Amino acid sequence: VVAARAAFGSCRWLTDTLLPKFGIETTTIDSRDNAQWEAAIRPNTKVFFFETPANPTMDIVDMAFVCGLAKAHGITTVVDNAFSTSALQRPMDFGADVVAYSATKMMDGQGRVLAGAVAASNAFMDEKLLPFQRNTGPNLSPFNAWVVLKGLETLDLRIRRQSENAMAVGKFMEKRVPIMLHPGLASHPQHDLAMRQMAACGPIFSFVLDGGRSQAMALLNALKLIDISNNIGDSRSLLTHPASTTHHSVGPEARAAMGVSEGMLRINIGLEDPQDLIEDLDQALQAVGL
Structure with a gap:
């Protein structure tokens, strides 16, 4: 393989x-x-x-x-x-x-x-x-x-609306976090390839904070609307810390090699009003000094 x-x-x-x-x-x-x-x-x-x-x-x-x-x-x-x-x-x-x-x-x-x-x-x-x-x-x-x-x-309706919401939230987050990973944004190094293969870039993206695990956990705990969960695709917005959840079984060296850092967070954008999500993320970012 x-x-x-x-x-x-x-x-x-x-x-x-x-x-x-x-x-x-x-x-x-x-x-x-x-x-x-x-x-x-x-x-x-x-x-x-x-x-x-x-x-x-x-x-x-x-x-x-x-x-x-x-x-x-x-x-x-x-x-x-x-x-x-x-x-x-x-x-x-x-x-x-x-x-x-x-x-x-x-x-x-x-x-x-x-x-x-x-x-x-x-x-x-x-x-x-x-x-x-x-x-x-x-x-x-x-x-x-x-x-x-x-x-x-309802898949087609949900995923397209969630993709639109994710673009709106992603554009906001791009201005606030050190590293933004959303293939729908022009700043993504593989944006052109993504656009050739995908009708839209979906509801999921990741971002990285410079403060490592402690800052990532502080942001999670500061959220008021967005739930903490390692699921994706839900109609609710969900945020998780991959290094301690979805990739906890992968050793630290392997995680580093694949680009999963302690400061990385992955978000699933749901069907909520995107402005409500932006406001929740804004106050959480402010709470961790961003």
Whole structure:
């Protein structure tokens, strides 16, 4: 496996800890650098895996290049599209073979269920996924499936409104924090690539404070409207500290290598009035001296 270095903490646990127990090796790379994808290919490489945007660094992968490279070498490309869903980004249009979703997030949209979804060709489903499901049992309950289906009815409306809110809040935050990571903003180093691949840049972005963990925690504790939670995709705005939540299982050195610092915070912008969110963040920033 060749995998993006910047990824959700549980994905890194799978590639770094679980897969080696089954004799599966993973090479992690800086997914923003196309040359590293090509350099990492070995004769036994079977899978490319990445998130775009990446959680929580918001790195963008050039899907057309990476998927094209994979096909040229007979490699299967697996894309985690949880941050965008197919409402904003369609990896298969760029050549991806398998697309994974956390339906817990945007698809549900209200934090009600734990669920996942996989999109792939009929052949992949029939030959690989369905036999695995049938014999190991990772199947969603009928009720939870119904909840996700109800969430999908409003997905397009929700995610586009949340994306608009995130742009408004992001423009405010860009003026107040040392490092801003929102691919929808022109200041993001991969903004042009994001705009080529995405209909909108979604409700999630990250930012970094110079004061490290203590300043980040102080800001979290100063919030009045925005909730503290490591979930994303909810219709409520949520803020989390990745180094101590989503990426706590990743060692300090690995976190530093992927760009997850102690001062990083990741926010999911919800459906609230964006001005209310700006005012809450403004008073919290003032409380920590920003």
